Amino acid sequence: MARRSANPLPMDAGPAPASSPTAAASGQRRHCLRLPVLASLIVAALLAGAVLAIAVMQRTGWQSVTAIALLLCVVLGLLTRRVLRPVPSADTDAAVFQQLATAMPDAVVISDGRTLAYANPAAKRLLAIDTPAYAQRLANDIALAGCSDETPFPMSLRGRNDEVLQCSVIARPIRFAQTSCYLFVIHDLSEIERGRAALAVSNAELQAMAGRLFSLQEDERRSISRDLHDDIGQAITAIKLAACASRDETDTARRQDDIDQIIELADSTVTKLRNLSMLLRPPQLDALGLEAALRWQANMLFRSTPVELLLDVGNLPRRPSNEVEQACFRIAQESLTNALRHARASQVSLQLHADADSGLQLRVVDDGEGFDPDGPRGLGMIVMRERAQSAGGSLSIETAPGEGTRIDLHLPYAAAH
Known part of the structure; x- marks a missing residue:
């Protein structure tokens, strides 16, 4: 992809080649060369002015000579300003590049195909470039990917924790520290x-x-x-x-x-x-409230089963809205039913208490078989989560094969619309 240098650059050498002694000497030579040029211009202007003044004096007199002298001074001032005007140095360009690369959220990498010559802070956070072996491997991967123009091309790169990152890479050939390199801008698409x-x-x-x-x-x-x-x-x-x-x-x-x-x-x-x-809709929910309806529903479900039921239903400081009561009751009903039908549990507990965050907390725990949380999910779990979200709450399910299931539901007292 890029021409390989005979002397590989060290990783993170930084984009400041002008700060080396060679770059400093080059800047001094440019400054010294401008002084003889300025002296030559001044001598040539004085000679030309003298010749012109003698010729004018022979014809017009001292007034014309004075005007010519003033004009000559203006021309010399302009030439002096032009010659002595500061020339942007490589140090200035390197500092500007470093500021831009540091502020960029995307990873910026300069590579000669074998080593990483520069990497900005975003690249160090995203990639494991502090490991020399990884740095060389990353340079080789980028070199093998190749690029024919400056359009983004997709790449899979390994991140700091060995996870595979889906990235979009833009490559551009540059000259860096007297070496043919490529500038890479790497945008992480993993979150997307x-x-x-x-x-x-x-x-x-x-x-x-x-x-x-x-x-x-x-x-x-x-x-x-x-x-x-x-x-x-x-x-x-x-x-x-x-x-x-x-x-x-x-x-x-x-x-x-x-x-x-x-x-x-x-x-x-x-x-x-x-x-x-x-x-x-259970009439206890309208007549007596959520607490009484949960006690009645739990006792009805476990009335003729050998499964032990542990009830801990506290009194809420105030009554939730109808939508919140309905969601909490149905989620508790579905959780208890699942524990009886599928979990093969010997003990099930149901707890309802006021939450410190101005809401209510429902917890249903069983000691049954559990299930794989990453496996296929039944419709009941999806419906419970949708009920919680529609009422402005959240539902979490913790389970594992052979370790039972715990369902935590948090709901506000009034549904958010």
Whole structure:
């Protein structure tokens, strides 16, 4: 890629070649050469002025000679300023380059193809260039990548912790310390790539969740429709038939039996309607609040199971909003249900307390089998996280195979919109 120098430059030599003795001597020679040039100009101007003055005096007199002398002084002043004007030195250029490279957020590297001649602070933070072996390997990698113009080209580089960094590199040939080198500007794209991958995973999860939620809604509607038709509808039909039979019954004992049957059917119908409404929203949540609803739901789920339930539900200083209560209740319900169905736990604890950050903290812990957090995730976990985020809170899940599961939920008292 770049012409190799016979004398490799040391790493981080710095862009200040003019600060060497050779550069200083070169600057002194340039300064000394300007003095003879200035003296020659002055002598030539004086001779020309003398000749011109003699010629003018013979024709016009002393007034014209004075004007010519003034004009000559102006010309000599301009020539002196031009010759003695400061010339930018290599030291100034090196200082400007160093300031710009230090302020740049991207990594700036100068390489002759074998060694790194210069690296700015961003390059030292991003790459392990303080290791000589790594520096030489990086120079070789960049040299092998090659470049035909100054357009960015992608490269995979190893960072300080041996992680693979996806970078965009711009290369430009330069002359550095009398050596043909390349200037590289390296822009780290790893965060962008990780964000893009995370966004793709989130989009896939959202699409799967949207499809699954639509399917669940349809299943729930069919279930409610079936319960209303099969249970509630048949019970109401039985009540109607018993009422018609009792109206035409002349026997008092039989009429009393029909009335008792009507009352029994009405009671069972009311119970079925209550259970159906509890599936949609528990009445304890509206009537008694979040704490009582959680205690009732937990006791109902663990009533007929051998799993030990540990409840620690404290009283909140104030009642959360309806949206926050609904989110907390559903997440607790899903967590307890998962612990019973999938974890094979022997003990499950549920805790609800006020958080020091003006919110509430829910924790559900089981000693079950756990699962791989990086493996495939079920829809229930995704829905719980979406519920927490929609209510302005956060959900964290800590688990590992054979180590149980802990779910921590933090919610504000009022959902942020």
